[in-house]
Amino acid sequence: xxxxxxxxxxxxxxxxxxxxxxxxxxxxxxxxxxxxxxxxxxxxxxxxxxxxxxxxxxxxxxxxxxxxxxxxxxxxxxxxxxxxxxxxxxxxxxxxxxxxxxxxxxxxxxxxxxxxxxxxxxxxxxxxxxxxxxxxxxxxxxxxxxxxxxxxxxxxxxxxxxxxxxxxxxxxxxxxxxxxxxxxxxxxxxxxxxxxxxxxxxxxxxxxxxxxxxxxxxxxxxxxxxxxxxxxxxxxxxxxxxxxxxxxxxxxxxxxxxxxxxxxxxxxxxxxxxxxxxxxxxxxxxxxxxxxxxxxxxxxxx
Numbered sequence: 590x591x592x593x594x595x596x597x598x599x600x601x602x603x604x605x606x607x608x609x610x611x612x613x614x615x616x617x618x619x620x621x622x623x624x625x626x627x628x629x630x631x632x633x634x635x636x637x638x639x640x641x642x643x644x645x646x647x648x649x650x651x652x653x654x655x656x657x658x659x660x661x662x663x664x665x666x667x668x669x670x671x672x673x674x675x676x677x678x679x680x681x682x683x684x685x686x687x688x689x690x691x692x693x694x695x696x697x698x699x700x701x702x703x704x705x706x707x708x709x710x711x712x713x714x715x716x717x718x719x720x721x722x723x724x725x726x727x728x729x730x731x732x733x734x735x736x737x738x739x740x741x742x743x744x745x746x747x748x749x750x751x752x753x754x755x756x757x758x759x760x761x762x763x764x765x766x767x768x769x770x771x772x773x774x775x776x777x778x779x780x781x782x783x784x785x786x787x788x789x790x791x792x793x794x795x796x797x798x799x800x801x802x803x804x805x806x807x808x809x810x811x812x813x814x815x816x817x818x819x820x821x822x823x824x825x826x827x828x829x830x831x832x833x834x835x836x837x838x839x840x841x842x843x844x845x846x847x848x849x850x851x852x853x854x855x856x857x858x859x860x861x862x863x864x865x866x867x868x869x870x871x872x873x874x875x876x877x878x879x880x881x882x883x884x885x886x887x888x889x890x891x
Contacts, residue, residue: 754855
């Protein structure tokens with residue numbers, strides 16, 4: 590009985606932690622569900638069209654699924670292991686009765702910043718290791734291939750896509766403000782701008798370091814995963830048009846499901862199109878980082 594009471598007391602005292610982990614798992618649920626439906630639809634489509642021939646390359650669909658699910662799993666486990674370490678430390682420093690102090694400790698901006706580092710570390714490293722382990726040299730060489738266009742054309746395309754994206758975002762936002770007098774609130778509270786602003790209150794150095802590190806990590810990791818791997822694999826299976834839409838939708842659902850999902854979808858379309866036209870992921874990484882930097886500056890100003 591005493592042992593059960595101790596277990597019950599631990600569960601009750603840390604109920605908020607269990608709910609937090611459950612909600613963080615649900616955050617990946619739409620992303621994983623949509624990807625699973627995508628894989629199933631591609632499989633059915635290929636079966637109906639080519640009967641027993643699933644793709645021009647063997648195991649393409651299986652490799653795509655393996656890279657995707659293992660990357661998501663590694664990211665989720667890495668972030669939650671860090672959370673567990675924080676909880677263990679918190680149990681020894683903050684009384685369990687003080688729920689407000691415990692929640693405030695969990696949501697400290699430096700903890701959110703470290704979680705972001707862990708997240709993008711696994712998003713960048715996991716696919717790299719998996720692709721190399723599979724020895725899929727064609728995919729790896731196509732991701733970091735040299736430009737198939739001139740540098741001048743790549744720069745012009747990148748600038749055109751960046752300006753087009755920002756113009757559409759500002760135009761849509763302006764129309765919404767004019768018609769409803771309010772812009773929908775972000776569901777994703779801990780944006781780079783919000784964390785940077787919160788860090789600045791305690792340490793200006795960390796406030797400068799965080800975006801300087803997280804923006805390149807996010808641009809490289811997400812472009813490598815969504816354009817370099819997901820887009821390329823799906824393109825091999827069903828062609829350019831379908832892979833453009835699917836990779837963009839996965840990119841949007843991965844970030845958040847709200848009014849702002851449209852902006853992520855648009856960015857996914859433009860970045861995949863840029864990757865297709867230039868034949869290299871480098872312009873997409875630069876444009877992605879540029880958009881993040883501009884978004885950060887606007888978020889800090891406004």
